Structures are given as structure tokens and as C-alpha cells.
Amino acid sequence: MGTSRTTSLTVDQIIEIYRTMSTIRAFEDRLHGLAKNLPGAVHLYSGQEAVAAGVCAALAPDDYLASTHRGHGHAIAKGCDVEAMMKELHGRSDGLCAGKGGSMHIADFDRGMLGANGLAGGGVPLACGAALTARQQGTGQVAVAFTGDGGANQGAVLESLVLARMLDLPVVFAVENNGYAQATPADRHFSGTDMAQRAAGFGIPGAVVDGYDVIAVHAATAEAVERARAGEGPTVLEFRAERFHGHMELWDDQSYRPSADPDRLRADSDPLLLLRSRIAEGTVPGPAAFELDRIDRDATALVEAAVAAAAEPLAVDLAGLLTDVYTR
Amino acid sequence: MRTITYQQAIGEALAQQMRFDRSVVLMGEDSTNAWGPTKGLHVEFPDRVLDMPITEAAFVGAAVGAAATGLRPVVDLLFVDFATVCFDQIANQAAKLRYMSGGKVSVPLVLRAMWGTGMRRGAQHSQALHPLFVHLPGIKVVAPSNAYDAKGLMAQALVDDDPVLFLEHKMLYFTPGPVPEEPYAIPFGSAKVVREGADCTVVAVGRMVSVALTAAERLAAEGVEVEVIDPRTLSPLDTSTIYASVEKTGHLVVVDEAHPRCSLATDIAAQVAQDRFAALRGPVRMVTGPHAPVPFSPELEDAFAPGPDQVVAAVLATSAARAAA
Ligand SMILES: Cc1ncc(C[n+]2csc(CCOP(=O)(O)OP(=O)(O)O)c2C)c(N)n1
Numbered sequence: 001m002g003t004s005r006t007t008s009l010t011v012d013q014i015i016e017i018y019r020t021m022s023t024i025r026a027f028e029d030r031l032h033g034l035a036k037n038l039p040g041a042v043h044l045y046s047g048q049e050a051v052a053a054g055v056c057a058a059l060a061p062d063d064y065l066a067s068t069h070r071g072h073g074h075a076i077a078k079g080c081d082v083e084a085m086m087k088e089l090h091g092r093s094d095g096l097c098a099g100k101g102g103s104m105h106i107a108d109f110d111r112g113m114l115g116a117n118g119l120a121g122g123g124v125p126l127a128c129g130a131a132l133t134a135r136q137q138g139t140g141q142v143a144v145a146f147t148g149d150g151g152a153n154q155g156a157v158l159e160s161l162v163l164a165r166m167l168d169l170p171v172v173f174a175v176e177n178n179g180y181a182q183a184t185p186a187d188r189h190f191s192g193t194d195m196a197q198r199a200a201g202f203g204i205p206g207a208v209v210d211g212y213d214v215i216a217v218h219a220a221t222a223e224a225v226e227r228a229r230a231g232e233g234p235t236v237l238e239f240r241a242e243r244f245h246g247h248m249e250l251w252d253d254q255s256y257r258p259s260a261d262p263d264r265l266r267a268d269s270d271p272l273l274l275l276r277s278r279i280a281e282g283t284v285p286g287p288a289a290f291e292l293d294r295i296d297r298d299a300t301a302l303v304e305a306a307v308a309a310a311a312e313p314l315a316v317d318l319a320g321l322l323t324d325v326y327t328r
Numbered sequence: 329m330r331t332i333t334y335q336q337a338i339g340e341a342l343a344q345q346m347r348f349d350r351s352v353v354l355m356g357e358d359s360t361n362a363w364g365p366t367k368g369l370h371v372e373f374p375d376r377v378l379d380m381p382i383t384e385a386a387f388v389g390a391a392v393g394a395a396a397t398g399l400r401p402v403v404d405l406l407f408v409d410f411a412t413v414c415f416d417q418i419a420n421q422a423a424k425l426r427y428m429s430g431g432k433v434s435v436p437l438v439l440r441a442m443w444g445t446g447m448r449r450g451a452q453h454s455q456a457l458h459p460l461f462v463h464l465p466g467i468k469v470v471a472p473s474n475a476y477d478a479k480g481l482m483a484q485a486l487v488d489d490d491p492v493l494f495l496e497h498k499m500l501y502f503t504p505g506p507v508p509e510e511p512y513a514i515p516f517g518s519a520k521v522v523r524e525g526a527d528c529t530v531v532a533v534g535r536m537v538s539v540a541l542t543a544a545e546r547l548a549a550e551g552v553e554v555e556v557i558d559p560r561t562l563s564p565l566d567t568s569t570i571y572a573s574v575e576k577t578g579h580l581v582v583v584d585e586a587h588p589r590c591s592l593a594t595d596i597a598a599q600v601a602q603d604r605f606a607a608l609r610g611p612v613r614m615v616t617g618p619h620a621p622v623p624f625s626p627e628l629e630d631a632f633a634p635g636p637d638q639v640v641a642a643v644l645a646t647s648a649a650r651a652a653a
Binding site for chain 2: 092119
């Protein structure tokens with residue numbers, strides 16, 4: 001499994017990566033308490049921050065990303081506005097998608113964020129399509145197709161592997177193995193041993209990467225992106241990092257999990273703490289600990305401001321029900 | 329009679345038939361950890377409750393094959409929205425096998441799925457897709473509106489020899505109702521007159537039955553007596569009960585939360601207009617969701633689904649047309 005030893009990332013890049021992870025953590029852990037007041041289904045990303053942050057740090061702003069039902073982290077890492085996202089989660093008309101999408105359907109095409117997705121595996125073909133556009137138009141853009149370990153089994157995902165290889169699409173398949181598909185452990189539903197092995201069957205290079213290690217995530221993605229930009233086609237990356245919370249807020253007692261699991265995870269496998277300790281050891285370049293503390297405080301403040309803004313009264317315009325169905 | 333929820337009623341029908349018929353197997357994602365009607369069934373039937381990976385096209389197709397060769401699979405699709413992922417297996421395989429084999433094969437398959445608005449799940453988890461399936465010959469479509477019917481219709485689905493799409497409205501799961509403990513089956517193609525009335529027929533589906541009943545109470549206060557009909561099965565559709573009612577009342581309002589175009593509402597309206605035109609004393613009215621996806625925002629979602637106000641207005645509009653004529 002890919003882990004990091006050295007990196008060419010600069011201190012400034014590490015700071016930005018840490019800021020992304022910290023913002024995702026603050027956003028998600030705040031939602032953990034807030035979810036009971038929110039409409040709809042909320043799937044938290046805590047524990048997987050290094051994947052979104054590491055992958056997106058290897059992308060250009062105009063590269064594409066197609067996300068999953070667990071999409072907040074991907075959206076934040078791709079540069080979506082945190083306050084507009086928070087408003088969207090409240091179903092407000094001033095939310096990122098006018099309140100029509102919600103947690104499971106956050107999209108921001110201006111940021112290359114092609115959308116979270118209510119269908120497991122549903123976004124993967126869309127990313128292939130964005131990669132096709134990039135290839136046809138010669139833009140040099142790359143698309144990342146996120147799916148979970150569970151969604152990776154869906155037919156459309158496997159067909160996408162066939163298509164991407166056949167057309168040598170500039171796409172990176174990013175499979176987030178967070179241990180479970182709802183309550184079913186990955187080792188029960190995931191056929192074959194890992195995604196790299198599965199990719200080999202499609203003639204696509206693949207690797208399994210420690211998803212808590214943002215440096216390793218970044219390195220593997222950068223290599224795959226480079227290959228895609230060079231016209232060498234797709235790569236499959238499996239990132240392993242268990243989620244800290246249940247499958248979804250309010251509906252999951254996590255009784256299927258080994259009892260000590262979530263607590264152990266927080267203690268042993270926190271991607272933010274891991275990066276901090278690497279910086280402290282000096283194996284990764286980075287700022288002093290007090291600067292990281294300040295980034296954490298800024299992230300908390302950003303999220304608190306978003307929560308406050310989303311609580312501001314707003315008149316509902318029911319006309320929105322019938323707009324946006326067609327272009328005209 | 330004892331009272332249990334819609335969800336428990338479905339589970340009870342499944343458990344009773346599984347005890348009786350070893351060929352019934354349950355298949356679905358997280359089946360052994362399920363929270364809904366099948367919760368706990370894997371404890372009693374460990375060999376017949378099968379967890380599936382997220383491979384809907386494969387496992388629905390496999391269920392079709394299993395049904396055609398001797399099992400009676402009950403597949404949990406979770407949300408009906410996910411049926412689109414495996415539509416080939418439903419539309420081209422399950423619904424066609426019997427016909428194409430000249431009646432040599434039958435496909436005794438039950439596809440369970442949650443449907444409808446109200447849960448704030450957005451456009452990909454809130455649809456009312458039954459018109460798509462009603463359009464297809466070869467598959468039966470069932471949509472119970474209460475616990476009693478849910479148990480009886482599931483019992484029928486489990487002995488029926490054709491593929492059945494069993495639609496469970498997600499907002500009804502915790503609604504209790506009187507349900508006998510002993511097994512009983514409700515035949516497909518039999519509608520229920522939920523409330524009798526002489527002035528206007530209202531046909532309503534699923535959660536809309538209670539919306540129609542609320543509207544009927546309000547109209548009764550104004551002296552308008554509404555007859556509310558729950559078709560219970562959408563395919564086959566019990567047109568004779570609907571026709572008999574329209575002959576009595578002369579007016580028809582169809583209430584369904586599905587989109588209005590090419591829908592169950594247009595279908596019932598057209599059948600009545602074609603076959604009982606002489607009985608109609610006012611225009612048929614349809615009260616449906618709009619031609620728009622289901623929005624996430626709670627206020628917009630509530631505005632999407634028809635409510636009692638719209639039903640009252642539709643009944644008064646068709647009645648007024650009579651007065652004016
Ligand atoms: C096609 C489809 N089937 C089933 C579901 C229901 N569902 C939602 S999330 C989920 C589990 C997804 O697991 P995984 O892909 O590993 O992502 P994770 O939740 O672990 O991030 C399932 C079965 C769905 N949304 N779409």
C-alpha cells in the first residue's frame with residue numbers, strides 16, 4: 001500500500017492542504033450536531049479528509065471532479081463556497097444549488113465540481129464524459145471520478161473502466177474504501193482483493209494508497225494526473241481510510257462495527273494528526289504548530305459564520321419549484 | 329383487532345409466507361442489517377436472506393433468472409429511483425420472459441421499493457415512478473396506502489406467478505392500522521371504496537389517499553359528498569369500481585403525486601373519458617405533482633406534493649362546471 005516517505009510539496013502547499021483538511025473536519029463535525037435540525041440525509045466525511053485534500057491538491061482549478069453521496073469533503077476541497085454549501089444543506093434558495101439539490105446533490109460547475117450523487121457509482125460515467133470533452137477539445141484538463149468501495153461494484157462503474165481504457169480518457173478513478181457500504185463491511189462485498197488488482201483486469205494501472213496519509217494521496221494522484229495529461233489514459237487508485245461517523249446521520253447506530261472502532265480510529269488514524277506529527281518530526285515541510293492551530297481556529301470560525309448565515313431568516317419563494325426544469 | 333404499522337404489516341406477510349414456502353428468498357443491499365420491513369428476518373431465515381453488493385443490474389437480473397427456475401425471490405431495491413439502474417432487467421427481461429416464451433415460463437418475482445415525496449431526499453430519492461412501470465405489460469404494480477392492504481397485497485404478491493413491483497410509500501411506514509394476525513391475501517385488480525359519497529369520485533394513490541380523505545372531510549362540511557377510491561393495484565387497474573362510482577357521482581378527480589404527463593392520472597382520466605363519457609357531468613380534473621423534479625428544500629418539496637387544498641379546489645371546480653352547464 002502506498003505511503004509517503006518524501007515529498008516535493010512546499011510549505012505553502014502543505015499549509016493549503018492542511019487548511020482544506022481542517023475546513024472539512026470543522027464542517028463535518030459541526031454537522032454531526034446540526035444534522036437533527038437539517039432536512040434530508042447527511043453523510044459525513046470525517047476521517048477521509050486526506051483523500052479529498054490530497055487528490056484536489058494534485059488538480060488544477062479547472063480540472064473536473066464527480067462526487068458521491070458523501071460529497072461535502074470533495075466539494076470543499078474543489079473550492080466550493082462553504083457558506084453557500086451550508087445554506088444548500090438547509091434547503092435555502094440562496095444555497096449553492098438554490099436549495100434544490102441538498103447534501104446529496106451539491107454541484108458547482110464553475111469549480112469543476114460536477115456534483116455529488118444520489119446513486120452509488122452514478123457520477124463515475126459523468127467524469128468520463130468530462131474527460132472526453134477535455135480530450136476532444138485538447139484542453140489538457142483531467143477528471144476525477146470518485147466512488148465508494150460499495151459503489152465501485154455498480155455496473156456503470158465497471159463499464160466506465162472499459163470505456164476509459166478504450167478511449168484512453170484523462171480520468172482518474174478514485175475509489176474511497178472507507179470500510180463499509182452502509183453496514184456491509186468492504187471485505188464482504190468487494191470482489192477481488194483490491195481495486196488495483198481489479199484495474200489490472202481492465203488493462204488500467206492501479207494502486208492502493210493509505211488514505212490517512214495526505215502526502216501519499218497527493219503523490220499517487222499527481223502521478224495519475226500526469227499520466228492522464230500526457231494522453232496515457234486512466235488510472236485507478238484505491239484510498240483506504242475509514243469514516244469516523246456512521247453511514248448517515250441519525251439513522252445509524254453503527255452496531256455492525258467492532259465496538260471500539262470509531263474511538264480507536266479517532267485516536268490512531270486521524271489524518272490531520274498524522275500530518276501534524278510528520279511536520280513536527282520534520283519528515284514533511286510545514287509551519288510551526290501554533291500556525292496549524294490558527295488554521296484550525298480559522299476553519300472553525302469559517303464554519304460558524306456559515307452556520308450563522310444559514311440561520312438568517314429568508315423568505316421562501318415557491319416559484320422556485322418550477323424554474324430550472326428546462327433552459328427556456 | 330390489534331394495531332401494527334404499515335412496515336410491520338409488510339414484514340409479517342413476508343415472515344408468514346417464508347415459513348410456509350421455502351422457495352421465498354430475500355435479496356438486497358444490507359439485507360441482514362435492514363431497518364425496514366425485513367428487519368430481523370435473517371435471524372429466523374439465515375439461509376434465505378441474502379446480502380447483495382451494489383450491483384442492481386446483476387442481482388435483479390439474477391432474481392429474474394432464479395424466479396424463472398424455481399425460486400420466489402423478493403428483491404429490495406431500496407428506493408424506486410434505483411430501478412433505473414437496472415431497468416433493462418425489469419423492462420426487457422422480467423416483464424417479457426413469459427410472453428416471449430409463449431407462456432412456458434413464469435417469473436414469480438417481487439421487487440420491493442420505497443417511493444414518494446416527504447423525506448427531504450431530493451430529486452434522486454423521492455420519485456413516484458409507477459407510471460413508467462404501469463406502461464409495461466408483463467409486470468404488476470402495487471401501491472398500498474395502509475397497513476391492512478400492505479399485508480394482504482404482499483401476501484398476494486408472494487403467491488402471484490408474475491413479476492410484481494411492490495411500492496411502499498416511505499411516509500407511510502410508521503402509520504399504524506388494524507391488521508389481522510392470520511394470513512390473508514387481497515386479490516390484485518380490486519380497488520377499495522375508502523369513503524362513500526354521491527357528488528364526486530376522487531381516485532387517489534398511496535399517501536394521497538389520506539390527503540383525499542382530509543379534503544373529503546372539509547368538503548362534507550360544505551355539503552359536498554366525495555367518494556374516495558384507492559385502486560391499491562395500479563396494474564392491473566380495477567376500472568369497474570371507478571366506472572361504477574363515476575356513474576353515480578358524474579364527476580372525477582384523480583390525485584397522484586407522480587408527474588402529470590403520460591401518467592396514471594392521464595391514464596385513468598382517458599379511460600373514464602373514453603368509456604363513461606355519458607356519465608360525466610363536468611370535466612375530469614387531475615391533481616398531481618408538477619412537471620419538475622422533486623426539489624430538496626422542505627418548503628418546495630411540500631409545494632410539490634398535492635395537498636388537501638388542491639383536492640378541494642379540483643372537486644369544487646368540476647362541480648361548478650356542472651352548475652354552470
Ligand atoms: C445505485 C444505488 N444503489 C444503492 C444505493 C443506496 N446506498 C446509498 S449509499 C450506499 C452505500 C455506499 O457505499 P460506498 O459506495 O462504499 O460509499 P460510502 O457510503 O462508504 O462512502 C448505498 C447502498 C444508492 N444510493 N444507489
